[in-house]
Amino acid sequence: MIRLGCKAVAASVMEEIRKETEIFTSEGNRAPSLAVVLVGHDGASETYVRKKAEAAAELGFLHFQYSLDEDTAESDLLSLIDELNGRDDIDGILVQLPLPRQINERKVIERISPEKDVDGFSPVNAGRLMTGEECFIPCTPEGIMRILSYYHIETAGRKAVVIGRSNIVGKPMAMLLMQKGIDATVTVCNTKTPDLREYTLGADIIIVATGKPGTIDSSFVKDGAVVIDVGMNRIPDSTKEKGFRLTGDADYASFKDRDVSITPVPGGVGLMTVSMLMANTLQAAKRRAGV
Numbered sequence: 001m002i003r004l005g006c007k008a009v010a011a012s013v014m015e016e017i018r019k020e021t022e023i024f025t026s027e028g029n030r031a032p033s034l035a036v037v038l039v040g041h042d043g044a045s046e047t048y049v050r051k052k053a054e055a056a057a058e059l060g061f062l063h064f065q066y067s068l069d070e071d072t073a074e075s076d077l078l079s080l081i082d083e084l085n086g087r088d089d090i091d092g093i094l095v096q097l098p099l100p101r102q103i104n105e106r107k108v109i110e111r112i113s114p115e116k117d118v119d120g121f122s123p124v125n126a127g128r129l130m131t132g133e134e135c136f137i138p139c140t141p142e143g144i145m146r147i148l149s150y151y152h153i154e155t156a157g158r159k160a161v162v163i164g165r166s167n168i169v170g171k172p173m174a175m176l177l178m179q180k181g182i183d184a185t186v187t188v189c190n191t192k193t194p195d196l197r198e199y200t201l202g203a204d205i206i207i208v209a210t211g212k213p214g215t216i217d218s219s220f221v222k223d224g225a226v227v228i229d230v231g232m233n234r235i236p237d238s239t240k241e242k243g244f245r246l247t248g249d250a251d252y253a254s255f256k257d258r259d260v261s262i263t264p265v266p267g268g269v270g271l272m273t274v275s276m277l278m279a280n281t282l283q284a285a286k287r288r289a290g291v
């Protein structure tokens with residue numbers, strides 16, 4: 001097994017952003033600026049939002065955090081987004097998902113100005129990704145493309161299987177892999193696909209993003225294949241300080257003696273998401289400044 005650790009990949013992205021930001025601000029532009037909105041107290045969301053704040057601080061980005069109550073009304077959140085859309089001192093807006101039940105997620109995402117939608121979740125950015133125009137690309141799939149490139153994993157003419165069809169990972173991932181210049185042949189499966197092995201055993205690259213531990217193990221994967229594990233599952237574990245351990249969607253241990261390259265969890269894809277968000281925020285700032 002080859003472990004595709006992502007610490008160095010994320011660090012290389014951060015270094016690139018740091019250099020680009022230095023040039024951008026030395027030309028008289030203010031530092032890129034990100035607004036992060038968190039509604040409620042979901043434990044994982046609080047962790048992600050904290051990591052985003054730390055990365056922004058590390059790069060000298062301006063960072064505004066809005067922590068709203070669990071019972072916030074949808075109309076209040078929409079008003080806040082309207083305010084952030086109109087502010088000149090904010091380049092990027094991110095509303096951490098999932099949102100509490102009383103709030104319609106699509107309505108919120110659609111309210112974010114496409115020029116500030118650094119998550120790339122708005123219909124305009126999703127549409128532009130599909131048609132191959134310049135857009136904000138969702139951070140996790142964009143980060144996975146960086147992992148493939150960092151490890152010189154060939155995509156052209158290779159068979160890629162994406163397991164999962166979410167708007168955040170599966171669908172944009174498939175779009176990226178099939179785009180011109182990347183040129184993979186892409187199959188998109190989901191948890192209801194009757195015989196997953198029928199697809200995965202033929203795959204050169206498998207992206208597993210179901211949010212279900214044990215979705216695949218080594219019996220699903222041929223020799224020489226690459227597995228990218230997007231899962232970030234919290235399994236209760238009283239021996240851990242936090243009371244849980246993190247595990248991916250693939251059964252990592254089962255690959256131990258196989259000729260397979262695989263991203264670990266933690267230490268894999270999750271590290272990329274935050275740095276790609278910073279890359280998108282810098283991109284938003286540059287576009288606003290007309291650079």
Ligand code: GUN
Nearest residue numbers: 094095096097098119139
């Ligand atoms: N929740 C899980 N992943 C993400 C993400 O990439 N962006 C936002 N806004 N929420 C998420």
